[in-house]
Amino acid sequence: MKSDVEISQNAELQPISEIAKKIGIENQDLEPYGHYKAKVSLKNVDDNQGKLVLVTSINPTAAGEGKTTLTVGLGDALTELGANPVLALREPSLGPVMGMKGGATGGGYSQVVPMEDINLHFTGDFHALTEAHNTLAALIDNHIHHGNELNIDPRQIEWKRVLDVNDRELRQTVVGLGGRTSGVPRQDGFDITVASELMAILCLSTDLIDLKERIANILIGYTYDREPIYVRDLKVQGALTLLLKDAIKPNLVQTIEHTPAFIHGGPFANIAHGCNSILATKAAMHYGDIALTEAGFGSDLGAEKFMDIVTPKLGKTPDCVVVVATIRALKLNGGMDKNELTTENLQALEEGAANLYRHVRSMCRFNVPVVVTINKFNTDTDAEVELLTKLIKDNLGLSTYISENFAKGGKGAIDLAKGVLSAVNESKDFTPVYEADDSIESKMDKIVTKIYGGAHVELSSKAKTQLKKIKKMGYDKLPVCMAKTQYSFTDDPKVLGAPTDFTIHVSDLLIRSGAGFIVALTGKVLTMPGLPTHPAALNMDIDENGKITGLF
Known part of the structure; x- marks a missing residue:
């Protein structure tokens, strides 16, 4: 199979004006950045008619989950079924692009394009x-x-x-x-x-x-x-705002199969709230019958923040949540060595599935329909797929949809798309994890106990001092944005699976009065990451014709 960048380079893109026309965006509301990407006017985005689907996942691992890939494939599958989906995704940061994680445009035959532009400087x-x-x-x-x-x-x-x-x-x-x-x-x-x-x-x-x-x-x-x-x-608020007068406008691109996609904003979910812009999501709901958006990292981080921080400002709650997992990631959570994940291991899979159960149950707490999908790899055995499907049914009472869109594009996610179309029409009674009037301590406690599965929250002396300041300044009713490792439900990245009775250690509380939330720093989370031993940049190159290699 070709590499992601090769697939992207061989894709036949439609002019961005054609993509815009398909969903009713007039030329006067389009600001092209070349042939295949554009900014879209802020007009009309408040008229939200479409359904909203939130895609999230288990805790990320070195084995990969493919959440963005799945979101893109689901959009293309919905297009195959005659629906009118529009994606709303985050922009990639050059930190992970040049570091370890790579880009954020999907992979295989489920990508947003032009992949190179989006992953590098995009629209600035x-x-x-x-x-x-x-x-x-x-x-x-x-x-x-x-x-x-x-x-x-x-x-x-x-x-x-x-x-x-x-x-x-x-x-x-x-x-x-x-x-x-x-x-x-x-x-x-x-x-x-x-x-x-x-x-x-x-x-x-x-x-x-x-x-x-x-x-x-x-x-x-x-x-x-x-x-x-x-x-x-x-x-100086006026001066700073004028520097962002174009950046606030959502960016329109397309998938390989020409499904429209707004890509805008990119806060990390482990150190920020991890969701694309409200304006992009509103635009997707306005121009599409179904808007697909993705929250960063696992459901314990991005999805919780989408539910408790974003939806009150968005004015819309999800009609369905899709939880993505891979068999090899679950085997890693079950204690299997990362170098042996292509080998069948039913015991490790069964033990690691507890991680998936907790993510699904956490999302069910919001009282919206939840759909579970397995992003299938060619190394997954029939016995593993059969076992996981049974485990999900026995432990969660839910059907499982197998997705193969990485290799097959939209056609590989048709069953999932049918499941989502059914789920978005089910009844819901959205219930947030905490109430707006809850104290900061209560909000953190409810997140830790209801979403993470932990038992306690412990504040450092510095965090206690900051909490007093927050209360004195009148910010004690703001939502809480937990800054925590993405790799674990705990604040220790090495603790995988579904641990219980653990304590989350809050080292500091930061006032984000402009954004309108309090950031709780936990464990040893860093707001300036470092590069790995072998950064992705070492594999990248460009030839005399401008052809890029090694980007993913």
């Missing part, structure tokens, strides 16, 4: 976010340098700098060295762009004015008297 949204974020950082330091009228304490500045690259060397830095003309020396650091509050704000904003108001409400630090300082105090 991430660059705009990086520039806006660092412009604010520069304005803060400039204000201090020129007299510090607001009395900002350099030791209490909350706003770091960002880059869209995994660069561990920049986690902790010192800035302002070089004498009086080079600013005021202070300790600083860098996060990755997708961890920026501006990324969360872009994805949660409903229009340009909402974006500006949220930027104005960003907490940037404190005075020497420990009073909060916001962007509005610097009076």
